[in-house]
Amino acid sequence: MERFIVHEEEARKWLTDLVVAHEIDMSFGEMGSERSADSPPIGMAWRPMDPGEEDSVFLLVRAAQEVGVVAGSEEMTITFEFIDDGDQGVFRWLLDVVAPTPLKVATMSEAMAVLGEPEASGVEAAMAILHEAVQTANLLVQQLSDHVAARKMPGHGS
Template sequence: MARFTLHEEEAREWLTELLIAHEMGIGFGEKNPVGDVGSPPIGMAWRPTDPGEEDGVFLLVRAAQTAHVLTAPDEMILDYEFIDDGDECLFRWLLDITLPAPLKLATLAEPLPTLEEPDASGVEAAMAILRAAAQTANLLLQQLSDYIEASKTPGHGS
């Protein structure tokens, strides 16, 4: 089965470049490692659950896939969704599959603090997010595979 893979060493180098550019207030010019996605605001003190960082995790996960430090099976992309329900902030992961037919898988919504690794900031916080993203995407793929397999057994609607 195809899997999402976080290329740890390349991801750490890429994040370090992003952090330096963010801290110095410079862009990447021709060597923009995130393409058209937009640069995630990863600075030394960046924490994904801080107020105002609602889009940071989305940009990080999308940019990591664009930069190929988080690789995905063909025709799949993983996204992060922030949910402000007015009470407590929540998030969930979304896996879009385009072939052989469009399908969107989603995790259950979780409280935002569960996204964060305590005492991590900057590159370490971003690496924790990318590890969680790859792990969650692979879990969703495994659950889909298990569901398809179970539906083939007698008595399960095949």
Template sequence: MRSADSPPIGMAWRPTDPGEEDGAFLLVRTAQAAGLVTSTEGMTITFEFIDDGDEGVFRWLLDVIAPTPLKLASVSEAMAVLVEPEVSGVPAAMAVLREAVRRANLLVQQLSDYVAARNMPGHGS
């Protein structure tokens, strides 16, 4: 039995279909809670849908808890690019999770690159 907090993933589920945006959010949140998608302690990745009055856009948010709270966001992209149009069900869910991990790693790397660049001589504080 599925709870209200479980991602609504069936054989025909497509996260890019209208009204399915919460499914991608719940999928990523549930995968992290279950330990299927892990990250550095104190960091979580979140899928955020933004209704633009058209097909919508999404972005990834990386929440860093320590050493100080920080929220990093990817650039927004059209929902159509989240997964290939012909992919549905479990393969679509796996594609979303792979993208969540890829984006979290990219945001961490970008933050690391930024900090390293700021600490280079001549950049001040």
């Protein structure tokens, strides 16, 4: 099965362009902005675990796959999901399989405080998120594959 990967150089360039566009938009009040509403609003000081940044993480991971800086199987995507627990929130990763049949595999929930590299900001924080998304996607794919293989073993049903 094809593994998920981060195209390092392309990802850094893409993220740098996003940060510059965001900083220019913030300086000029977003007049004449060419950024789409689905573009992750990541600036130089962006920190994914800051309150209100959950949607930015979701948009970052989705956009990275759409532009191809995070690549994997055409039948699968990795998605970030935030869960409001009334405190600082928790998150989990979802592996969405579309073929051969739709399936969603999820990680256990974790505290937002452990997402990515907690001390990083801007491009470095975003790169940490992309690496975590890819690492988790590959782990979920492997776990799913191991589960299917174990079920095919004699004595485990079909």
